[in-house]
Amino acid sequence: MSILYTPAGDTDPIRDFYDGAILHIIRTYKPSMVRIFLSAEMVKKEETRQVYSKAIAYNAPDCKIEFIKTDIVDAQLMEKLIPLAEGFMELRKEYPNEEILLNLSSGTPQMKTIMSFLATDFDNVRAIQVDSPQQGSNRKAHxxxxxxxxxxxxxxxxxxVEDYKCRCHEAPLALLRRYSIRHQLISLVNxxxxxxxxxxxxxxxxxxxxETGKLLLHADLRSKLQVNEAFKVTGKPLNNDKEVKLLNEFFMVMELRQKKGDLAEFIVKLTPFLYGLLLYYFEHKAAIKLAQFCYEKQRPNANWKIxxxxxxxxxxxxxxxLNxxxxxxxxxxxxxxxSFSNMLNILHTLDGVDSQLLEVLDVLRDVERNHRNNLAHTITNITEELLKNTEPKLSSQELVQKLRKAFMLIMQGENVYKRNVYDDLNQKIAASLDEFRQIK
Incomplete structure (x- = not known):
């Protein structure tokens, strides 16, 4: 058993002495039922003259006919056609095991677009196009x-007639589906x-x-800070200065959190990033090293103790x-x-520390103190409004700019990314999606 789901257009049921798409699909595929979606104009045609029901009954008396009658006037507006998709979903619920034929040739261009999307998104569907008798546009036909x-x-x-010329052909759903999936992939990546x-x-x-799979796996691993594994996928190992590289990667992932609006996670990541940044500063830039004022660590991963x-x-x-x-x-x-706060306090007493660095670190310390403690001890959410109304009253984008400034001041002379590489990576992924494998 098959069911035809279709909108009705002004070429239906008959135009210029030939079947319109609805009637031609019924003549060829012989569905047991047809459910026709009618705009207000088409409702009037059916109710006053029964154009669809009479034509179908004449050619396929055993085909059950059902209508979805609407008051849609602007059938050229996509936002008005949500009921067309909803009607298909309802049909799927009623007949989950039946094959559904979708007519891609009737209705407004917007209706045809929606029908094409439905064809690509669901299984057990056959998308059918019907050529006009003229093998081209039939808008000028009677x-x-x-x-x-x-x-x-x-x-x-x-x-x-029995030997009528069949003008039906089934749309290449695989081709339609991969374009639909490509669009979804690009949306997710962006x-x-x-x-x-x-x-x-x-x-x-x-x-x-x-190549698309490799790039997506690389991006997924990299955004989870599984940096070594990410670069193994691309065959490009990390450079020798892994400490700088990992801090750079951490900062870019923080920026991703901010761009996605995941502000709670963004704020939570402040402390480990700032801690790691100042550890690097004391090891490589400060007048005194960690080993000079901390106990020797008993294990590589143990905390430094003053x-x-x-x-x-x-x-x-x-x-x-400090005392x-x-x-x-x-x-x-x-x-x-x-801790980050202890290191920052020590930096304030040392000679030769960049005043710009101290200034921006003090601001970031205020953010950490005023927001992170709330996240750790209360059920709360971080919003842009909360950030802007709490000292130091900065938006998340302004905080990212402060973090970048601190990072660049500390990393002067080091080989670091001047901007977030994920947008460039997204462009590479999008470009790779232009290459499709041959569908057999």
Whole structure:
């Protein structure tokens, strides 16, 4: 059993003495039922003259006829045609196991577009196009007029013969489907939703080039900070300065969070990024190194702990400053974990530290203190409005700019990305989608 789902157009049911698309599909495929979607204009034609029901009954008396009657006047407006898609979904629910024939040749261009999308998005569907008798546009052909005798029009139809010339052909759904999937992939990629894009690609990889899969896997792994694995996919290993590279990657992923509007995750990532950034600064740029004022780590992944004695010896002003800050809590304690805030406080006491760097780090410290603690201890959400109404009253984009400034000041002289590489990566993915595998 098959069911025809179709909009009706002004070429239906008969035009210039030949079948319109609806009637021709019914004549050729012999569906057991047809459900016809009618705009307000077509409703009037059916209710006053029964043009569709009479033509179908004459040629296929066993075919059940159902109508979806609407008051749609502007059938050329896509937003008015949501009921056309909804009607198809309802038909699928009613007849989940039946093959559905979709007519891609009737109705307005917008109706045909919607029908094409329905054809690409669902299984157990056959998309059918019907050529005009002229093998081209039939807009100039004589249309059935409202004052014509519909019975006479039906009886004088040239297709009413056993050896009629079939003008139906089935649309290449695979081709339509891969264009639809390509559009979805590009949309996901431009939203930085690489995991979803990779999953969609893997389900439809026969349509696309292998290079697309590699780029999507690379982007997915890279955005999850699985950087080594990401670069193995492309065959381009990390450069020698992995510490700089990883901080650079971390910052770009933070920027992705901001672009996607995932502001809570963006704020949460502030602390580990700023901590790692200042660890790098003390190891490579500061007047004193971590080992000079911290206990030796027992394990590579253990936290640095500040030594009271070492700090007093190597940077007495720093020690005094930290001790004064903790005066109400009994002074600064030996073996306190090294933190971003402690490192920033120490930097304020050292000579030769860029004042611009200290200024931007102080602002970022305020953001971390005022927002991250709330995230850690309360059920809350970070919004642009909250950021702008809480000191230091900066938007997420302004925070990204502050982070980039701090990063670039610390990384002066290092080989780092001057802008986020993910937008360039998205362009490469989109370009790779232009190459389709041959569909057999």
């Amino acid at each position: 249309a059935t007029q409202d004052d014509e005798d519909i019975i006479a029009v039906i009886e004088n139809n040239f297709d009413n 939203s930085y939703e690489y995991s979803a894009a990779l999953s969609l690609y893997n389900k439809n990889k026969l349509f696309f080039a292998e 030594s009271k004695r070492k700090l007093q010896d190597v940077a007495p002003k720093a020690w005094q400053y 004064d800050l903790m005066f109400n809590y009994g002074g600064f304690r030996d073996k306190t974990d090294l």
